[in-house]
Amino acid sequence: MPHSSFSGSLTTPKVDVAIDTGNAFFNHTIDGFLKIGAVAATRAAAEEAYDAAKRGSISRHNFEHTLKKMCKEGAYWGTVAGIYVGMEYGVERVRGTRDWKNATIGGALTGAITGALISAAGHNNKDKVVVDAITGAAIATAAEFLNYLT
Known part of the structure; x- marks a missing residue:
């Protein structure tokens, strides 16, 4: 029986934005906000693009709705992620263990x-x-x- 295989490696792109506030707690919090906020905004854009493809058209109103949804979702999930990352980092510092x-x-x-x-x-x-x-x-x-x- 014929056999074939795939050889190689798959890697995900890595995007790092470094914002140094001079405070490690705030650095972690902002990093979590930006990364998860960007993911949430991208997910909202993909969802709206799918809906536009199903409709077969996009209007100015739909485009504005998409931008508002991207900002809202990005801010909401980014805030939750920023709080989580900051809290986890703070707990790690207080407990002295990871x-x-x-x-x-x-x-x-x-x-x-x-x-x-x-x-x-x-x-x-x-x-x-x-x-x-x-x-x-x-x-x-x-x-x-x-x-x-x-």
Whole structure:
């Protein structure tokens, strides 16, 4: 039976933007904001491009809607990521060790902070803050464990 194989390596492009504020905590926070914000904005653009392709046309209104959605999604996810990265870094500095527990605590703090902000803005109940903290901790811990597997 014929056999073929693929030999080579696949690498992802790496884009690094270095902003030095003179404070490591702020550097980490800004880096997380920019990287995840860019990913979220790109995802929103891809989603809107798909919708435009399905419609077969794009109007000025659709284009403006796409730009607004990209900015909103980029700012929202960038803010959450910036808070998470900053919290995880801060926990690492306070604890003096680098392990999965930093991700859990950082995720819980991020979930609580963002949950509190969203609940305050939306006048939701306070239980949502606890649920968001648990969700943030679970997601961050799972991501950290997956990171160790690869």
